[in-house]
Amino acid sequence: MQDSIGIPACFSSSERQADDTATVTRSGQSVFMSVYRTKLAGECRLVTVTWCKNLLLHGLSVSVQGPDGDKHYRCKVELKPWYFWRKQGSKHFIVDGRMVDVVWDLKAAKFNGETEPRSDYYVAIVCEEEVVLLLGDLKKDAFRKTGCRPSLIEPMLVSRKEHVFGKKKFSTRVKFQEKGPFHDISIECNNSSISSDSSLGGFDPELQIRVDGKLAIHIKHLQWKFRGNESVRISKTSVEVYWDVHDWLFGSGPRHGMFIFKPVNSSTSAPSSSSSKLGEVCRQDESVEEDDDNAGESSRFCLFLYAWKVE
Structure with missing residues (x-):
């Protein structure tokens, strides 16, 4: 099922805004960016998962590196506290002609006042019937929901950037x-x-x-x-x-x-x-x-x- 999801202000123009000094200071938002290396759409690529938080909402963005290293494919999710049903869903986008699904369940996620959830959630990135990247502790739920097998290549966390x-x-x-x-x-x-x-x-x-x-x-x-x-x-x-x-x-x-x-x-x-x-x-x-x-x-x-x- 595809949700019609708005784009958070912290991702309104480009994910690169998370590194932009003026944008971060104007919004007063916390930003966590985790960069992983994994195989997706036939290539080893960098996948960036970004969480942001301000007074009104939580935001989640997934960015996949293109073949030239500059172009990026993005999926953006808005988590408004009064839209409980939007804390679970899926979206898809195309990377080099291949469909990539982002499936998430954050309805019971425990943030403990932080930007990134601590427990009781999953975010799964799926391509060609493989879960190429899986975040969170509800791994069994993620595999059951997607119906896909784990990737043969273990993703590697390359870097993490935080604005606090x-x-x-x-x-x-x-x-x-x-x-x-x-x-x-x-x-x-x-x-x-x-x-x-x-x-x-x-x-x-x-x-x-x-x-x-x-x-x-x-x-x-x-x-x-x-x-x-x-x-x-x-x-x-x-x-x-x-x-x-x-x-x-x-x-x-x-x-x-x-x-x-x-x-x-x-x-x-x-x-x-x-x-x-x-x-x-x-x-x-x-x-x-x-x-x-x-x-x-x-x-x-x-x-x-x-x-x-x-x-």
């Missing part, structure tokens, strides 16, 4: 290994320390990054160390953490700090502490579709967190 809002504390949850546990990450900028020779009106800000409640990184004198990187150990995974909070300290108007969490192989030497490294990681993520040789390595995954300060 707060006054001084920002939180998220992430898996650094596909079969590993979720980890709670919190980032807090503390301006309570006072320094008489500080150039920031007497304040000497500090940055604290906690993982599962434990202090992992503590940066003092942030006005001198607003860009940098450190390695931390999370469970059995080595994670390189990059930060750039220049705009928090010296910008005006709506501004965000950027944080990158990138698992690295133990055999890979840790990068030097240099502000240019953050830009290199961003460029690596943008060109990830060009590198298939190491696609199976956990080090290919990156979490990009855009932390927007709200006064």
